[in-house]
Amino acid sequence: MxxxxxxxAMLSDYLPDEARKTNSLTLDVPPxxxxxxxxxxxxxxxxxxxxxxxxxxxxxxxxxxxRALAEGDVLAIWPPIAGG
Amino acid sequence: MAWAxxxxxxxxxxxxxxxxxxxxxxxxxxxxxxxxxTKYLVAETDPKVDPLSPENKLIMTTGPLTGTMASTGGRYxxxxxxxxxxxxxxxxxxxxxxxxxxxxxxxMIIFEGKSPKPVYLWLENDKAELRDATHLWGKTTxxxxxxxxxxxxxxxxxxxxxxxxxENGVLYACVVNDLHRAxxxxxxxxVMGSKNLKAVAVRGTVGVSGIKDxxxxxxxxxxxxxxxxxxxxxGQGLPKFGTQVLMxxxxxxxxxxxxxxxxxQFEGARNISAEAMHEKRPTDGKANLITNAxxxxxTIACGRVSQVDKNHWSVVNSPKYWGATGGLxxxxxxxxxxxxxxxxxxxxxxxxxxxNEDGMDPITFGATIGAVMxxxxxxxxxxxxxxxxAPFGSAQALLELAHMTAEGRGFGKEIGLGSKRLCEKxxxxxxxxxVKGQExxxxxxxxxxxxxxxxATSNRGACHLRSYTVAxxxxxxxxxxxxxxxxxxxxxxxxxxDATAAFDSSxxxxxxxxxxxxxxxxPQLDAACEGGWTLERLAEVGERIWNMERQYNLAAGLTxxxxxxxxxxxxxxxxxxxxxxxxSGIDKMIPEYYKVRGWSxxxxxxxxxxxxxxx
Numbered sequence: 264m265x266x267x268x269x270x271x272a273m274l275s276d277y278l279p280d281e282a283r284k285t286n287s288l289t290l291d292v293p294p295x296x297x298x299x300x301x302x303x304x305x306x307x308x309x310x311x312x313x314x315x316x317x318x319x320x321x322x323x324x325x326x327x328x329x330r331a332l333a334e335g336d337v338l339a340i341w342p343p344i345a346g347g
Numbered sequence: 348m349a350w351a352x353x354x355x356x357x358x359x360x361x362x363x364x365x366x367x368x369x370x371x372x373x374x375x376x377x378x379x380x381x382x383x384x385t386k387y388l389v390a391e392t393d394p395k396v397d398p399l400s401p402e403n404k405l406i407m408t409t410g411p412l413t414g415t416m417a418s419t420g421g422r423y424x425x426x427x428x429x430x431x432x433x434x435x436x437x438x439x440x441x442x443x444x445x446x447x448x449x450x451x452x453x454x455m456i457i458f459e460g461k462s463p464k465p466v467y468l469w470l471e472n473d474k475a476e477l478r479d480a481t482h483l484w485g486k487t488t489x490x491x492x493x494x495x496x497x498x499x500x501x502x503x504x505x506x507x508x509x510x511x512x513x514e515n516g517v518l519y520a521c522v523v524n525d526l527h528r529a530x531x532x533x534x535x536x537x538v539m540g541s542k543n544l545k546a547v548a549v550r551g552t553v554g555v556s557g558i559k560d561x562x563x564x565x566x567x568x569x570x571x572x573x574x575x576x577x578x579x580x581x582g583q584g585l586p587k588f589g590t591q592v593l594m595x596x597x598x599x600x601x602x603x604x605x606x607x608x609x610x611x612q613f614e615g616a617r618n619i620s621a622e623a624m625h626e627k628r629p630t631d632g633k634a635n636l637i638t639n640a641x642x643x644x645x646t647i648a649c650g651r652v653s654q655v656d657k658n659h660w661s662v663v664n665s666p667k668y669w670g671a672t673g674g675l676x677x678x679x680x681x682x683x684x685x686x687x688x689x690x691x692x693x694x695x696x697x698x699x700x701x702x703n704e705d706g707m708d709p710i711t712f713g714a715t716i717g718a719v720m721x722x723x724x725x726x727x728x729x730x731x732x733x734x735x736x737a738p739f740g741s742a743q744a745l746l747e748l749a750h751m752t753a754e755g756r757g758f759g760k761e762i763g764l765g766s767k768r769l770c771e772k773x774x775x776x777x778x779x780x781x782v783k784g785q786e787x788x789x790x791x792x793x794x795x796x797x798x799x800x801x802x803a804t805s806n807r808g809a810c811h812l813r814s815y816t817v818a819x820x821x822x823x824x825x826x827x828x829x830x831x832x833x834x835x836x837x838x839x840x841x842x843x844x845d846a847t848a849a850f851d852s853s854x855x856x857x858x859x860x861x862x863x864x865x866x867x868x869x870p871q872l873d874a875a876c877e878g879g880w881t882l883e884r885l886a887e888v889g890e891r892i893w894n895m896e897r898q899y900n901l902a903a904g905l906t907x908x909x910x911x912x913x914x915x916x917x918x919x920x921x922x923x924x925x926x927x928x929x930x931s932g933i934d935k936m937i938p939e940y941y942k943v944r945g946w947s948x949x950x951x952x953x954x955x956x957x958x959x960x961x962x
Contacts, residue, residue, distance in 0.1 A: 343580050343822075346592055
């Protein structure tokens with residue numbers, strides 16, 4: 264199944280070069296792939312995996328390992344950031 | 348004590364400048380800056396005063412930590428009755444002007460009356476005099492800065508001035524200092540213009556003395572700086588990406604008001620984001636962002652310094668816009684961009700420059716253009732009236748209307764009144780995205796419910812900087828709460844409002860609160876100032892300030908009916924994103940908020956609440 268994977272701010276560095284222009288990458292993953300498994304696959308530093316959204320909805324840290332993605336889901340991740 | 352204990356009172360009608368002692372009893376109750384200046388305004392003016400009349404007063408005010416070694420201790424505020432809202436106005440700015448004012452030996456300047464001709468205040472330590480500014484009238488803030496420094500032969504003078512917007516009666520004109528920083532909201536620059544006061548120029552070499560316990564202050568400020576440095580947001584995120592890092596976040600969570608809040612997600616958001624500012628342009632191979640920048644004493648340095656492509660259509664014939672300048676912050680990128688459907692990063696940077704050089708609040712200006720574009724889309728406004736074609740997405744219209752508004756030309760004169768008056772005039776009051784007449788900023792209350800309550804109850808009209816619940820609801824600071832529910836938001840908003848009022852009265856920047864709490868601020872204040880400043884006392888001072896501002900607004904004629912959101916947010920559900928199908932639950936939250944505040948069902952502080960707070 265296909266899901267969209269997005270990394271922003273300092274995490275953009277963990278995307279392949281061609282994906283950095285859009286901060287976005289389409290992934291072909293087996294059914295049942297979890298949020299935690301996708302994150303592990305990109306070797307993201309745990310301290311930088313702060314704001315994790317699936318289709319814009321926040322996923323609590325404790326839920327990430329067990330949260331299965333579905334076809335068409337958008338997984339977006341930010342390090343600790345803020346603004347005003 | 349870190350207070351200078353001295354006020355400068357400038358009577359513009361008589362042309363006099365006089366020193367008087369700071370009311371130290373009030374300083375113990377209201378701390379400084381926002382709280383203390385508001386106390387002076389309340390005591391000295393009629394709340395029903397016409398904001399643009401000589402009877403209104405304008406106060407430039409520092410906090411006890413302004414000009415000290417506390418991190419971000421460079422803040423000052425401009426306090427007055429606002430012409431856009433008819434409510435209390437208090438606009439906070441960074442840069443270097445505030446610290447210079449304090450280092451000249453002054454806590455605040457109270458301007459009263461109206462000068463018969465344009466003047467500027469020249470302040471060199473304890474020497475204060477009004478000087479003729481006839482030759483500066485009609486000039487931009489950038490030109491004023493250059494001319495005053497040249498006239499005094501001193502590049503280290505710090506200047507706060509109004510541009511042409513403030514002269515031309517733009518009701519959301521701001522006071523710009525240090526070229527790119529601004530006391531931005533509620534039209535404090537229009538009040539300054541109404542008094543024929545073009546600028547305040549300060550050179551301060553006295554410094555800030557009288558720190559109560561210097562060793563303790565050194566220890567407390569060093570510890571607090573370490574907290575900022577060690578925090579991922581204030582130590583890394585803000586310096587590198589600035590506030591603009593929010594553009595993609597807020598779009599992703601479906602809370603980015605787009606095309607005058609018709610939508611909550613903008614397809615062009617990434618093109619105008621922090622990430623885009625870091626990328627090299629294909630046209631000239633350079634990035635929009637050159638570097639970050641810090642205000643006085645700041646160890647965060649969230650400011651943006653940008654440069655546009657010299658060959659961009661918007662500046663190819665305007666060399667004055669070719670240099671490095673204050674870049675886009677999140678609010679400006681949203682208000683000039685997403686609110687109007689414009690995703691041209693360089694054009695937005697130029698629009699922001701125009702707002703800086705001519706002294707206009709880009710939030711209200713941009714949001715007003717959103718209303719103009721919607722009325723154009725509906726056929727209510729035609730090209731013949733506006734002067735340009737103004738469809739959503741037109742960067743050309745945005746820039747031309749920015750010039751027209753600042754200069755008071757043609758339809759720009761009407762845009763300068765803000766969207767409330769404009770939409771009412773053309774029979775579409777529901778298209779004004781305002782609370783108390785002030786445009787709301789970059790967070791849609793349908794997708795972040797707490798911000799709806801923040802806007803509705805903000806004492807200076809819709810504003811995000813009165814209780815930034817986005818920190819909790821979206822970013823998880825200090826704890827994550829659900830942005831889509833109303834439960835618990837009354838308590839959350841009150842806590843943010845009170846803490847923010849205390850920070851705004853201290854001389855430090857509200858952005859420290861991504862890492863600091865009042866527990867980090869209290870030891871710094873306690874070491875600097877007499878009086879025993881604890882976390883609990885600061886929270887109480889914040890609550891006292893909030894209720895004082897509320898009482899002022901009620902006396903000015905505002906009522907509970909003004910604690911409301913635009914109809915669109917209550918009746919038109921979000922079309923996409925996590926909030927799809929939701930409207931704001933403001934009607935449920937308001938009664939809960941009044942109860943939490945200790946106010947009557949009509950939104951009036953009860954006698955018990957007023958007594959408890961010493962009001």
